[in-house]
Amino acid sequence: MASIKSPLQMPSPLTTLQFEALLLSNRPMFDVRAPIEFDKGAFPNVVNLPLMLDHEREEVGTCYKKQGQDAALALGHQLVNGDTKDSRVKQWHAFSSAHPDAVLYCFRGGMRSKISQQWLADTGIVVPFVEGGYKALRTFLIERLDELVEELPAFVLSGRTGTGKTEILPQFDRTIDLEGIAKHRGSSFGKYIEEQPSQINFENNLAIALMQLNKEAKTPIVYEDESRLVGCRLLPISLQNKLKSSPIMVLHDNFEARVERIFGEYVVKAIAAWEQELVAPNEAFLAFGDSLIQSVFRIRKRLGSEAHKHLVKLLDQSLELQTKQGDLSAHKGWISYLLTHYYDPMYDYQLSLKQDRVVMQGTSSDLVTWYKTSQCNTLNTH
Known part of the structure; x- marks a missing residue:
């Protein structure tokens, strides 16, 4: 199901230069990865509001490997549609309304972040996402940890x-x-x-x-x-x-x-x-x-x-x-x-x-x- 283009201007993604301030500010974030991904590791002050649940993510991943990105994207829209889609967007809307400075992220800051951002914008709320997603934030923290231990x-x-x-x-x-x-x-x-x-x-x-x-x-x-x-x-x-x-x-x-x-x-x-x-x-x-x-x-x-x-x-x-x-x-x-x-x-x-x-x-x-x-x-x- 194709997303309706929002007339709202999308904010620029948060880049590596902003990561330290983001993590130290306790700025509210929501993680749209599947629960199984979130349970392996996340960040303080983050809630898991997934775009796809574990079984949906697994189906889309299998489809991607066998049929490619377009087929996987189509399947994802098929699985997360109608009442299912509405329920998840309402959760994002409620969180973002309660936290006007909210930020979202997925694993790599790719398709899931963009889809989630667009669907939320369709309801009238614009939220930036993290460039590079969880993986980029995690890499930044590990490198910063070693630097600070040394310094x-x-x-x-x-x-x-x-x-x-x-x-x-x-x-x-x-x-x-x-x-x-x-x-x-x-x-x-x-x-x-x-x-x-x-x-x-x-x-x-x-x-x-x-x-x-x-x-x-x-x-x-x-x-x-x-x-x-x-x-x-x-x-x-x-x-x-x-x-x-x-x-x-x-x-x-x-x-x-x-x-x-x-x-x-x-x-x-x-x-x-x-x-x-x-x-x-x-x-x-x-x-x-x-x-x-x-x-x-x-x-x-x-x-x-x-x-x-x-x-x-x-x-x-x-x-x-x-x-x-x-x-x-x-x-x-x-x-x-x-x-x-x-x-x-x-x-x-x-x-x-x-x-x-x-x-x-x-x-x-x-x-x-x-x-x-x-x-x-x-x-x-x-």
């Missing part, structure tokens, strides 16, 4: 498990919360109930966070010390290298405080999250216990057979006491054992390999005071 100086906030690195991170002026962006605490026991973002979304959000900090200043960024993986999300190679070469601040806290902190995160808060997710107390308890058992299983090889068996025994005893008496205190036993026999030896060994990069060690107040003083001194010398 912006950094400090690494390190410390044994449970010292509260994530807690004090906001006290530094300029930080990137890798665990927050990845939605994972970074350790074997750090999985949230909420699923992690896709690898693409993790990288996109990281790039935008760096762009925002770069816009504000060029002073150092503080990253929490992470391995190459945060949960199942891989740090970009450029950032892995940055963390391996930047100066380190080491956070200290006493053993008892660390146990209490981990107990609060991995037991008390975890149980509350499961209860909120599953409502039924019995289901929440089973899910909580299963998540701990899976976490212990994942580290069995690195932990060693005997230590693994003992840790499982302590965990079983804790879950049993929790079941019979509602007492959570026994969980501190397996947490203490885990720190002593797994996390601390591993961390101490890793830190011994990078002692030459350690510039400050101390409590949270020690590190924050030193960092702010050192930054003031740096600014005053320029």
